[in-house]
Amino acid sequence: MSNGEEEEQVYLSVVEVADMLRRTPKAMEKMRLEGRGPPYWRLGAAGVGKVVYSRADVLVWLLARAGN
Template sequence: MSYRPDDVLDERQVAALLRTSVRSLRRWRTEGRGPPYAKVGNHVLYRYAGILEWLEAREERIAEEAKQRRAKWEAKQQGGSDEPPFR
């Protein structure tokens, strides 16, 4: 299904969109790791635009971490270690 940036989604829709379970989405929320949400009464709602921004931020953070690991590994290569920092 195609969403517009101003669409509001429920937990089931977001879980399906992120290809994860509602349970994982709830755990992320309680740990402060998930996409931004709003609670309206007993309902937890997500803006589609917020989900896209959250994904983009995660992509950038993951790319930066990989870049740092690569730089660390390359520095070790100059010192003689041949173990990569990732598997």
């Protein structure tokens, strides 16, 4: 945060995160179902809403796995 202003949260689509991780959207779905992927949010109705990822959460998740 700079000058007392809150930084804007950036959200990424499944396709954008799949591209970052060099995975397919289907692989991202499997990772979500198995609890192995980065944290995500589901916007809209339960089970049918759009899945998005916080860019910050994805980067933290990646860094945590960098040593593995």
